[in-house]
Amino acid sequence: MSTVIRNGTIVTADLSYEADVRIEGDIIVEIGKNLSGDEVLDATGCYVMPGGIDPHTHLEMPFMGTYSADDFESGTRAGLAGGTTMVVDFCLPNPDQSLMEALQMWDNKTGKASTDYSFHMAITWWGEQVFEEMAQVVDRGITSFKHFMAYKGALMVNDDEMFASFQRCAALGALPLVHAENGDVVAAMTEKLLAEGNNGPEGHAFSRPPEVEGEATNRAIMLADMAGVPLYVVHVSCEQSHEAIRRARQKGMRVYGEPLIQHLTLDESEYFNPDWDHAARRVMSPPFRNKAHQDSLWAGLQAGSLSCVATDHCAFTTAQKRTGIGNFAKIPNGTGGLEDRLPVLWTAGVNSGRLTPNEFVAVTSTNIAKILNLYPKKGAVMVGADADLVVWDPKRKKTISAGSQQSVIDYNVFEGFEVTGLPRFVLSRGRVSVTENEVRAEPGHGRFVAREAKNPVNRALSQWKEIVAPRKVERSGIPVSGV
Numbered sequence: 001m002s003t004v005i006r007n008g009t010i011v012t013a014d015l016s017y018e019a020d021v022r023i024e025g026d027i028i029v030e031i032g033k034n035l036s037g038d039e040v041l042d043a044t045g046c047y048v049m050p051g052g053i054d055p056h057t058h059l060e061m062p063f064m065g066t067y068s069a070d071d072f073e074s075g076t077r078a079g080l081a082g083g084t085t086m087v088v089d090f091c092l093p094n095p096d097q098s099l100m101e102a103l104q105m106w107d108n109k110t111g112k113a114s115t116d117y118s119f120h121m122a123i124t125w126w127g128e129q130v131f132e133e134m135a136q137v138v139d140r141g142i143t144s145f146k147h148f149m150a151y152k153g154a155l156m157v158n159d160d161e162m163f164a165s166f167q168r169c170a171a172l173g174a175l176p177l178v179h180a181e182n183g184d185v186v187a188a189m190t191e192k193l194l195a196e197g198n199n200g201p202e203g204h205a206f207s208r209p210p211e212v213e214g215e216a217t218n219r220a221i222m223l224a225d226m227a228g229v230p231l232y233v234v235h236v237s238c239e240q241s242h243e244a245i246r247r248a249r250q251k252g253m254r255v256y257g258e259p260l261i262q263h264l265t266l267d268e269s270e271y272f273n274p275d276w277d278h279a280a281r282r283v284m285s286p287p288f289r290n291k292a293h294q295d296s297l298w299a300g301l302q303a304g305s306l307s308c309v310a311t312d313h314c315a316f317t318t319a320q321k322r323t324g325i326g327n328f329a330k331i332p333n334g335t336g337g338l339e340d341r342l343p344v345l346w347t348a349g350v351n352s353g354r355l356t357p358n359e360f361v362a363v364t365s366t367n368i369a370k371i372l373n374l375y376p377k378k379g380a381v382m383v384g385a386d387a388d389l390v391v392w393d394p395k396r397k398k399t400i401s402a403g404s405q406q407s408v409i410d411y412n413v414f415e416g417f418e419v420t421g422l423p424r425f426v427l428s429r430g431r432v433s434v435t436e437n438e439v440r441a442e443p444g445h446g447r448f449v450a451r452e453a454k455n456p457v458n459r460a461l462s463q464w465k466e467i468v469a470p471r472k473v474e475r476s477g478i479p480v481s482g483v
């Protein structure tokens with residue numbers, strides 16, 4: 001049984017050209033003109049692109065006293081509906097929990113995934129056991145380790161722990177990730193704001209200004225450079241953080257920045273909405289910023305100083321958000337976006353002329369696949385690649401609305417956005433999972449994708465480590481004190 005996508009324009013990160021694509025089983029087997037197959041998908045007027053990869057999701061994650069509401073079933077279904085065919089989710093061990101035990105818990109959540117998935121492992125505590133287990137995690141095909149510089153008293157690691165973990169990542173050929181916010185300063189500012197009676201959702205934004213993100217990004221970059229390891233900075237939301245990444249890249253360090261679709265398109269005015277629910281539903285870390293920061297993020301995508309667009313999909317219902325009434329620090333942090341990332345980025349990025357269709361593919365799929373060592377199995381339209389594909393209709397329109405979304409939550413932060421550019425078909429490893437009329441996700445179809453540590457990008461470019469490697473200096477004629 002073969003499927004042919006006919007009469008479309010293939011759009012990859014490098015090229016746009018007219019050709020048909022033939023798929024057998026999970027794999028693209030032929031690209032050429034006038035191909036035939038058992039099943040034909042008409043792509044007239046459409047772009048045939050690699051399916052989106054979301055490098056940053058939190059599905060069914062225990063967090064702030066509750067669980068994020070979308071699980072691997074509804075989350076991957078939402079992704080599919082919007083053209084995303086793979087997610088990379090965060091496995092979060094509790095402090096003192098074995099990494100391998102946490103991984104087992106995450107494996108157990110994925111039975112109903114309809115798209116392929118992988119994991120990042122979070123380093124939430126440090127010790128001999130974590131040091132040892134990191135090698136086992138890498139052997140399991142998980143080659144990226146996340147460090148929270150915020151969430152003091154919960155997920156946060158201190159600088160000595162983070163530095164030790166960065167060095168271990170360097171030795172294992174793994175890639176460290178950071179959530180860059182100065183957790184000590186956020187905690188101090190939160191306490192002060194609450195003491196002064198600022199307990200509404202806007203207090204969340206006041207407690208974590210761009211400076212706390214810029215400081216942490218700079219710190220992580222310097223420590224990664226000392227450890228001789230590249231660095232991936234998640235949810236870059238502001239110029240201060242972007243500036244640090246630009247500077248590092250200019251000096252020759254491999255530092256990658258990931259803005260979110262939310263920060264690119266939603267701004268801080270959301271927190272000043274008089275409706276408490278409206279503001280609280282948008283509480284996430286880092287918070288939304290002003291237009292100047294948004295412009296910086298768009299410029300970074302255009303210039304290549306920022307590499308990937310993610311969602312950080314971590315969805316909570318209104319009822320869950322309401323646990324923070326009277327204390328913004330108790331509002332579960334996170335927003336959704338899995339279904340909307342591609343249509344919103346296409347509309348705000350490509351239709352506005354900020355990004356070319358090829359750049360769109362790069363930042364939603366191919367760059368991510370390359371950095372996370374999934375390429376060209378994922379992120380490519382190429383013979384031999386997985387048939388994770390989206391047939392993108394640049395003229396199709398809709399108005400985003402919670403009433404028609406796949407996510408299980410009761411609102412959508414993009415409510416009312418009019419998007420032009422939507423999938424006509426989405427294929428998950430060859431399986432037609434979305435048509436114009438229907439989401440035909442198959443729970444259980446998704447598989448874990450193991451990654452190898454042997455990724456060339458996981459070598460640091462900076463030579464700092466070699467230059468300062470400790471060496472003893474022999475000295476003669478040392479003055480004797482007290483003479």
Ligand code: URP
Nearest residue numbers: 179284285312314333334
């Ligand atoms: O507010 C957010 N971003 N929630 C999810 C956890 C994280 O920090 O990425």
Ligand code: ZN
Nearest residue numbers: 179234235285
């Ligand atoms: Zn984070």
Ligand code: ZN
Nearest residue numbers: 056058312314
């Ligand atoms: Zn996150």
Ligand code: ZN
Nearest residue numbers: 431442444445
């Ligand atoms: Zn299947």
